[in-house]
Amino acid sequence: xxxxxxxxxxxxxxxxxxxxxxxxxxxxxxxxxxxxxxxxxxxxxxxxxxxxxxxxxxxxxxxxxxxxxxxxxxxxxxxxxxxxxxxxxxxxxxxxxxxxxxxxxxxxxxxxxxxxxxxxxxxxxxxxxxxxxxxxxxxxxxxxxxxxxxxxxxxxxxxxxxxxxxxxxxxxxxxxxxxxxxxxxxxxxxxxxxxxxxxxxxxxxxxxxxxxxxxxxxxxxxxxxxxxxxxxxxxxxxxxxxxxxxxxxxxxxxxxxxxxxxxxxxxxxxxxxxxxxxxxxxxxxxxxxxxxxxxxxxxxxxxxxxxxxxxxxxxxxxxxxxxxxxxxxxxxxxxxxxxxxxxxxxxxxxxxxxxxxxxxxxxxxxxxxxxxxxxxxxxxxxxxxxxxxxxxxxxxxxxxxxxxxxxxxxxxxxxxxxxxxxxxxxxxxxxxxxxxxxxxxxxxxxxxxxxxxxxxxxxxxxxxxxxxxxxxxxxxxxxxxxxxxxxxxxxxxxxxxxxxxxxxxxxxxxxxxxxxxxxxxxxxxxxxxxxxxxxxxxxx
Numbered sequence: 001x002x003x004x005x006x007x008x009x010x011x012x013x014x015x016x017x018x019x020x021x022x023x024x025x026x027x028x029x030x031x032x033x034x035x036x037x038x039x040x041x042x043x044x045x046x047x048x049x050x051x052x053x054x055x056x057x058x059x060x061x062x063x064x065x066x067x068x069x070x071x072x073x074x075x076x077x078x079x080x081x082x083x084x085x086x087x088x089x090x091x092x093x094x095x096x097x098x099x100x101x102x103x104x105x106x107x108x109x110x111x112x113x114x115x116x117x118x119x120x121x122x123x124x125x126x127x128x129x130x131x132x133x134x135x136x137x138x139x140x141x142x143x144x145x146x147x148x149x150x151x152x153x154x155x156x157x158x159x160x161x162x163x164x165x166x167x168x169x170x171x172x173x174x175x176x177x178x179x180x181x182x183x184x185x186x187x188x189x190x191x192x193x194x195x196x197x198x199x200x201x202x203x204x205x206x207x208x209x210x211x212x213x214x215x216x217x218x219x220x221x222x223x224x225x226x227x228x229x230x231x232x233x234x235x236x237x238x239x240x241x242x243x244x245x246x247x248x249x250x251x252x253x254x255x256x257x258x259x260x261x262x263x264x265x266x267x268x269x270x271x272x273x274x275x276x277x278x279x280x281x282x283x284x285x286x287x288x289x290x291x292x293x294x295x296x297x298x299x300x301x302x303x304x305x306x307x308x309x310x311x312x313x314x315x316x317x318x319x320x321x322x323x324x325x326x327x328x329x330x331x332x333x334x335x336x337x338x339x340x341x342x343x344x345x346x347x348x349x350x351x352x353x354x355x356x357x358x359x360x361x362x363x364x365x366x367x368x369x370x371x372x373x374x375x376x377x378x379x380x381x382x383x384x385x386x387x388x389x390x391x392x393x394x395x396x397x398x399x400x401x402x403x404x405x406x407x408x409x410x411x412x413x414x415x416x417x418x419x420x421x422x423x424x425x426x427x428x429x430x431x432x433x434x435x436x437x438x439x440x441x442x443x444x445x446x447x448x449x450x451x452x453x454x455x456x457x458x459x460x461x462x463x464x465x466x467x468x469x470x471x472x473x474x475x476x477x478x479x480x481x482x483x484x485x486x487x488x489x490x491x492x493x494x495x496x497x498x499x500x501x502x503x504x505x506x507x508x509x510x511x512x513x514x515x516x517x518x519x520x521x522x523x524x525x526x527x528x529x530x531x532x533x534x535x536x537x538x539x540x
Contacts (some may be wrong), residue, residue: 004090006090027098028056029058030057038113046109057362059093074092098127107136159209166323167512176513186502234262237271245327253275259282308341324402326336357373358375360379368387400423424441467481
């Protein structure tokens with residue numbers, strides 16, 4: 001069966017040998033995500049028209065039918081086709097259409113389903129033009145049974161094992177093993193990272209649902225406890241420090257209790273902090289919970305742009321650090337820390353230096369489009385669509401628009417419980433026409449099987465992915481480590497920082513990585529101040 005799956009050179013050689021014998025060649029091309037009876041009848045029809053049937057399938061990177069397509073990786077799709085008796089040769093085509101292969105193969109017949117007979121799809125029309133251009137024929141099969149792979153995939157029950165098999169194949173394809181991940185974790189611990197952005201206080205108010213209020217049909221809650229977490233850019237810096245990197249945080253602060261508490265927590269966890277006082281008060285997000293269910297969120301913070309004097313102080317400090325910085329992470333929640341002038345001046349400070357730049361944050365006030373020339377963008381799908389005010393187009397189109405508007409290189413789009421979609425350029429050469437060409441994309445399913453609290457999961461993903469990028473990881477390795485961090489954070493209540501031992505613990509039994517870690521790494525000893533009162537506590 002595997003002998004039917006060939007490289008391009010083998011395919012051309014075997015087709016030419018058949019042609020010298022006077023045999024006719026038929027060619028079919030498609031996604032073949034789930035081989036169903038419609039495919040079988042289509043391929044059987046094609047085989048009866050010629051002496052040799054070649055079937056090519058679209059590679060995973062070129063399939064744009066949905067965030068989670070293909071359901072089945074290209075290697076397994078090729079094996080499914082090769083197992084069919086009527087198929088002689090199978091080839092995985094790395095291009096978005098069969099045009100290039102048709103020009104090289106020059107089959108006598110190019111067979112498509114009956115649904116393409118009146119099709120105006122540009123890809124098919126281009127393929128048809130190639131075939132007719134060299135004198136070949138396009139033939140449409142009877143098409144008496146039509147199925148949709150997408151519909152079949154969506155109707156399949158959970159637990160089929162396809163998701164696990166696909167994840168394992170992706171890990172093998174991109175070198176995501178326990179050994180590779182361990183090497184990355186070690187390399188990440190040697191980095192120097194500057195985090196720039198809005199520090200936010202996250203307040204959790206724990207309540208008991210007593211009854212319906214007497215004066216109106218609303219819930220009456222009894223206040224039980226309260227916790228404060230240093231969030232926003234602060235928790236990104238805490239994640240980075242927890243993963244072992246030497247961490248610097250540049251942000252804005254106020255002359256208030258929350259700013260002092262934030263500074264104490266950050267410095268206690270090894271984050272060298274420069275919170276420049278230029279705000280009237282620290283922004284705060286309050287969530288009211290009954291058990292672990294959030295019933296209300298209250299935003300208490302407005303955009304207060306950093307003034308010119310504060311910007312100068314910030315740039316001066318960044319300039320002192322710039323020569324040794326490996327990664328710069330911008331966390332923009334639209335609260336005024338990262339102003340346009342500050343961003344421009346920091347861009348000049350780091351221009352020409354070898355550091356990697358990652359961008360995250362989010363919310364309705366964030367301004368993703370002003371971050372130009374970034375190496376990695378990490379938005380949520382909502383923030384990505386909000387950047388272009390486009391809530392209807394396909395995700396690939398929107399990602400292409402944002403990457404080209406910002407001239408950035410790569411993107412991880414966080415879909416929450418659905419996982420992550422990865423977008424990459426065809427080339428790193430900005431002068432190459434392919435720089436603005438079609439994007440490569442991959443889908444990585446969510447790694448967590450339960451979510452206790454999604455607060456801060458996107459911040460954890462940003463921190464881990466940016467560190468992996470700085471450590472030399474490829475984009476899918478960044479996405480995997482980011483997904484591990486996101487899953488580990490989802491399993492905790494509150495905005496609590498991660499460390500590398502937590503990630504190792506999560507990955508120890510991951511089947512897709514191969515063998516497990518032999519021994520867990522020792523949890524680092526960390527001293528963090530804890531301020532308590534009868535009403536609230538700072539959680540570290």
